[in-house]
Amino acid sequence: MAYRDEKLSEEKVFKDPVHRYVHVRDQVIWDLIGTSEFQRLRRIKQLGTSYTTFHGAEHSRFNHSLGVYEIVRRIINNFEDRPNWNKEERLLCLSAALLHDLGHGPFSHSFEKVFKLDHEAFTQAIILGDTEVNKxxxxxxxxxxxxxxxxxxxxxxxxxxxxxxxSQIDADRMDYLQRDAYFTGVSYGHFDMERILRVMRPTEDQVVIKQSGMHAVEDYIMSRYQMYWQVYFHPVTRSAEVILSKILHRAKKMHEEGYAFKLEPKHFLSFFKGEPNLQEYLRLDESVTMYYFQIWMEEDDPILSDLCERFVNRRLFKYIEFNPNQQMNEWMELYKLFNKAGIDPDYYLVVDSSSDLPYDFYRPGEEEERLPIHLLMPNKELRELSRQSDIVESISGKKRTDHKLYFPLDRLEGLSNRSKTKKRIMEILYG
Structure with missing residues (x-):
């Protein structure tokens, strides 16, 4: 029997809080799960710094990857005898679902921004490189x-x-919305996935939804909308991300300036230089990163030491609503005042912006084209979702952006009450 067709002598199952069970029967899938590259995902949190806001959000990319695999497995089972479905691509779909997040680094997106990395590029490098997964x-x-x-x-x-x-209704999103809702303890991310899976139909180019399942899809779209604003873009989580990114920026700058760390940060050196190879990338996970943060708390550099202590012990920055496009004069004055007060504004005065587009219709030729969700009408015609749903139409194509200004209130409060600088800073921040 060819390796691709090999089955385990007995089905393996993972107990899962979202899907109840994750079922594995294919030898290939079981072998992929056992690789060091896939097991590394146990040491990468799914929600980055969100655990500082939602104490239950300790789940990993490993959990999520198994969940995406399980949803795709169920979809394929439903497609088994339908037209447009090629059974030969079953294992390809399962493998891609399982491995889609393989290249995430510690704290994911914050880490990527600082070092100008792309987790999807590293995912492909792991799959194509000299790795256990590739073999x-x-x-x-x-x-x-x-x-x-x-x-x-x-x-x-x-x-x-x-x-x-x-896509705009894929296994990746369906898993992380439910999984993240479960572990953060919120109710926003719940929707009737079983109903959606039942009404999915394969076409030549994409999955479509039977018109009778429209309301379940509306619920899914609104769940996504709420989860982004109530969980993913939570201002306290973003405060932790701001501090995290400033730690990494500071350590990188110190290395470039020739600072002698008490313990050489060898796991970070290739990242500081902007040239990590695949093996160096895979060696760095969140447990290693947190180890360095605790070591750096003892460094002589007061900024790095303070930022690491804040992150490790959750002494986060405070925030106010602040739109840099409309309040540039206030921003420039605050920058000068922070400098005057001896608080480095490059690390302690940070504007952070978050934006999301919950659903969009197809715009040919534009950057990041998004295939819309299509409904399969009783007469076999396909209609784009927002043309049938008033709920979805109301948020289609509307990008929502939120700006916050982050700063260390405790440092400001520590300034002398007689200080004119302190008084003016507080006037600008709090009116």
């Missing part, structure tokens, strides 16, 4: 790793396969 995928067939990478890169020729993992 297993190559045993299926020599071109199999490339096919999996193409699905994740959204360049695979069969767009139906891509849409299962990357």
């Amino acid at each position: 297993i995928l190559s045993k299926v067939e020599p071109e199999f790793p490339s096919k999996v990478a193409e699905v994740i890169n959204k360049t695979y020729e069969n767009k139906l396969v891509v849409s299962l993992i990357s």
